[in-house]
Amino acid sequence: MYEKPIGLNGGRYAEAESPKPGDPVVGVLIFLASETMFFAGLVTAFLVSRAASLDWPPLGQPRLPVLATAFNSAFLLASGFTMWRALQDRRCDQANFQRWVAVTAGLGAIFLALQGVEWIRLLRFGLKASSGLYGATFYTIVGAHALHVAAAVAVLLLVALRARQRHLADPAWRGVTACAIYWWFVVGLWPILYALVYLS
Amino acid sequence: MAQVAVAHAAEHELGFWRKYVFATDHKVIAKQYLWAALLMALIGGLMAAMFRWQLAWPDASVPGWGPMGPQDYMVMVTMHGTIMVFFVAMPILLGAFGNLVIPLMIGAGDMAFPRLNMASFWVFLVGCVVLLASLVVPGGASPAGWTGYPPLSDKVEFTGSFWGINLWILGLALEFVGFLLGGINFLTTVVTLRTRGMTMWRLPLIVWQEIAAVAIFLLSVGPLVAGAIMLLLDRVAGTAFFLPHRGGDPLLWQHLFWFFGHPEVYVIALPGFGIMQEILPVFARKPTFGYRTIIWCTVVACFLSLIVWAHHMYVSGIDPRLATPFSIATIAISIPFAIMIFAMIATLWRGSISFETPMLFSLGGLVTFLLGGVTGIFLGSDTADIYLHDSYFVVAHFHYTLFPVVFFAGFAGIYYWYPKMFGKLMSETLGRVHFVLTFIFFNAAFIPLFMVGLAGGPRRIYSPMAYDLLKPLQPLHVVATVATIGLVLGQLPFIVNFVMSMLWGEKAAANPWHANTLEWTVDSPPPHGNFAHPPVVTRGPYDYSMPGAKDDWYPQTAPFSGQPQET
Numbered sequence: 025m026y027e028k029p030i031g032l033n034g035g036r037y038a039e040a041e042s043p044k045p046g047d048p049v050v051g052v053l054i055f056l057a058s059e060t061m062f063f064a065g066l067v068t069a070f071l072v073s074r075a076a077s078l079d080w081p082p083l084g085q086p087r088l089p090v091l092a093t094a095f096n097s098a099f100l101l102a103s104g105f106t107m108w109r110a111l112q113d114r115r116c117d118q119a120n121f122q123r124w125v126a127v128t129a130g131l132g133a134i135f136l137a138l139q140g141v142e143w144i145r146l147l148r149f150g151l152k153a154s155s156g157l158y159g160a161t162f163y164t165i166v167g168a169h170a171l172h173v174a175a176a177v178a179v180l181l182l183v184a185l186r187a188r189q190r191h192l193a194d195p196a197w198r199g200v201t202a203c204a205i206y207w208w209f210v211v212g213l214w215p216i217l218y219a220l221v222y223l224s
Numbered sequence: 225m226a227q228v229a230v231a232h233a234a235e236h237e238l239g240f241w242r243k244y245v246f247a248t249d250h251k252v253i254a255k256q257y258l259w260a261a262l263l264m265a266l267i268g269g270l271m272a273a274m275f276r277w278q279l280a281w282p283d284a285s286v287p288g289w290g291p292m293g294p295q296d297y298m299v300m301v302t303m304h305g306t307i308m309v310f311f312v313a314m315p316i317l318l319g320a321f322g323n324l325v326i327p328l329m330i331g332a333g334d335m336a337f338p339r340l341n342m343a344s345f346w347v348f349l350v351g352c353v354v355l356l357a358s359l360v361v362p363g364g365a366s367p368a369g370w371t372g373y374p375p376l377s378d379k380v381e382f383t384g385s386f387w388g389i390n391l392w393i394l395g396l397a398l399e400f401v402g403f404l405l406g407g408i409n410f411l412t413t414v415v416t417l418r419t420r421g422m423t424m425w426r427l428p429l430i431v432w433q434e435i436a437a438v439a440i441f442l443l444s445v446g447p448l449v450a451g452a453i454m455l456l457l458d459r460v461a462g463t464a465f466f467l468p469h470r471g472g473d474p475l476l477w478q479h480l481f482w483f484f485g486h487p488e489v490y491v492i493a494l495p496g497f498g499i500m501q502e503i504l505p506v507f508a509r510k511p512t513f514g515y516r517t518i519i520w521c522t523v524v525a526c527f528l529s530l531i532v533w534a535h536h537m538y539v540s541g542i543d544p545r546l547a548t549p550f551s552i553a554t555i556a557i558s559i560p561f562a563i564m565i566f567a568m569i570a571t572l573w574r575g576s577i578s579f580e581t582p583m584l585f586s587l588g589g590l591v592t593f594l595l596g597g598v599t600g601i602f603l604g605s606d607t608a609d610i611y612l613h614d615s616y617f618v619v620a621h622f623h624y625t626l627f628p629v630v631f632f633a634g635f636a637g638i639y640y641w642y643p644k645m646f647g648k649l650m651s652e653t654l655g656r657v658h659f660v661l662t663f664i665f666f667n668a669a670f671i672p673l674f675m676v677g678l679a680g681g682p683r684r685i686y687s688p689m690a691y692d693l694l695k696p697l698q699p700l701h702v703v704a705t706v707a708t709i710g711l712v713l714g715q716l717p718f719i720v721n722f723v724m725s726m727l728w729g730e731k732a733a734a735n736p737w738h739a740n741t742l743e744w745t746v747d748s749p750p751p752h753g754n755f756a757h758p759p760v761v762t763r764g765p766y767d768y769s770m771p772g773a774k775d776d777w778y779p780q781t782a783p784f785s786g787q788p789q790e791t
Contacts, residue, residue: 047336047412047415047416050336060446061444063446064447066450068480072476164453
């Protein structure tokens with residue numbers, strides 16, 4: 025009634041005889057839309073708070089370590105490359121794949137550790153979440169990102185572990201691609217947050 | 225593929241726990257959501273009856289509670305709102321019906337990620353428990369309103385409730401995670417698992433509206449989660465995001481909350497409309513009027529829903545230049561919904577209507593939603609809202625929009641898909657009694673509140689005797705309260721029907737309503753994995769009373785020319 029029958033003469037649907045298992049890549053992309061909006065909410069709160077303040081950074085508050093954090097960021101950015109490198113190897117060289125995934129997770133962990141050191145130094149200098157909007161927005165946004173990196177590191181370690189135990193019987197399993205996409209999201213998000221929080 | 229088949233075969237030998245408790249079958253998860261939601265609805269409904277009792281007879285002791293002071297009253301109102309929106313509406317309309325119909329209607333064996341689906345329900349259930357636990361912690365549950373506006377919700381000094389509000393935030397956060405997982409599942413399932421021939425333009429409308437609803441949920445919930453984290457940090461870590469005396473901005477919370485809160489209305493309304501739009505053509509024996517138009521209206525409404533949130537904030541002190549565009553967008557969003565309503569009425573036009581219980585509830589939902597929609601136009605206009613804001617007019621208005629889509633459409637869906645869920649038919653007689661009681665008492669409860677609101681009666685006042693100017697409105701509150709108690713008692717036929725039919729109901733055939741969509745081509749209830757062979761879809765979902773056809777219905781799998789197959 026509504027349209028001509030399609031799909032009966034071969035074509036698009038010919039090969040899809042039985043239900044396909046869900047595609048993790050589609051799932052993670054949908055999830056990232058939600059994650060993007062979450063960080064957009066935090067960034068909006070940051071911009072509103074900054075616009076409402078007379079001076080930013082406020083007088084008498086410590087300045088953020090722009091260069092030291094740029095150094096830390098290099099580790100995270102490098103991990104974006106090693107993740108890509110891992111995907112290159114996953115079909116032909118499982119051992120190498122597993123190594124590159126571990127390296128990626130390691131770089132992420134180094135980033136987290138260095139950021140932790142910076143936080144301790146900032147706290148010693150007197151930048152507290154409770155000392156004003158400047159500290160509150162800083163710790164909330166950077167902390168939210170750090171928690172995302174930490175979760176992603178845990179996932180990558182799980183992938184590396186399962187690859188080592190040969191649980192990834194199907195090397196083309198899209199779940200690995202989904203993990204990589206999520207990793208690139210947390211890596212790619214960081215320069216934006218860095219520019220907003222540290223450079224402005 | 226072989227792995228999937230093996231997994232399904234193995235699933236049949238699962239024990240009690242994996243089959244009924246930690247289940248991955250979408251149909252079982254749908255029922256789990258339904259049970260949880262009905263239980264929460266009972267709690268939320270009883271709370272409403274209790275605080276309505278307080279409004280009608282302020283000096284009397286509330287049965288089952290005792291004397292209700294302002295604090296208790298605010299707790300009750302807050303928990304009623306929170307429970308009904310997040311722990312009843314969403315689990316019924318998305319959790320139960322979304323899970324039940326999406327895989328069946330698109331011809332899939334299950335959701336795209338069955339284990340994620342299981343996690344979705346269990347995270348949600350923990351959210352329920354956390355929220356209910358907030359009622360019994362020292363300091364009491366949150367009295368800060370279901371919108372949780374700071375500064376009231378921000379500092380324990382303002383409410384006396386420390387763990388109550390913390391658990392309220394945590395319970396909501398868990399609920400969001402549950403529906404986030406569910407929403408990812410819904411969208412991925414519809415994108416990747418449609419069976420052969422099931423194009424996007426052959427999807428039943430409810431599938432479109434479920435995925436539209438979760439899409440706007442996924443896009444709007446992030447900012448609220450960000451806001452909830454900031455609110456929690458304000459409460460426990462000493463930050464001052466929303467505290468004006470320390471440089472924070474309480475309006476920021478309102479923006480973040482309503483950026484989610486208004487799309488949430490459509491997250492609930494669209495699946496409710498979807499249920500009605502499934503049922504109307506079946507019981508009118510006519511194709512849905514304007515199938516594609518309804519889909520485009522859904523899409524347009526979704527976009528508009530993301531840019532209307534500030535109409536909740538006309539009197540909050542926002543710039544009037546900001547209020548006007550939001551007012552225009554708000555009036556504009558009534559257009560796609562008006563078109564959908566007209567399309568539903570046109571579907572009925574000259575149909576062979578039969579009034580079974582699902583149809584009665586769908587028609588009841590249509591009529592009551594109309595009144596909710598029309599009163600929304602007054603509130604959407606910023607000038608009229610300055611008078612009506614925060615009055616009982618608003619309370620009556622949003623109950624007239626939410627009750628039809630949650631309860632009228634929800635009950636319609638339960639009566640309609642009960643055979644598919646439990647393999648039995650529900651009693652028509654009890655169903656009709658249930659409908660009549662619900663319809664009469666709902667209107668009797670909320671029409672007086674429109675009058676209270678127009679007379680200037682503000683909401684969130686625990687006793688109508690507190691101010692002289694409110695005292696003449698007292699009799700209207702008595703009417704509303706008596707009707708509310710009637711509405712709660714009117715659900716008894718449903719409870720009896722729901723339980724008795726499960727035990728002793730007449731066994732349902734595969735297709736008791738002679739409907740076209742794919743879920744009716746399989747047994748009631750469908751086996752694990754749903755379809756023995758993936759169905760091949762040849763036509764749209766609403767081919768009823770086609771000229772020249774022997775029967776007045778064509779299943780979606782019927783060959784395109786010639787007669788439909790008998791099922």
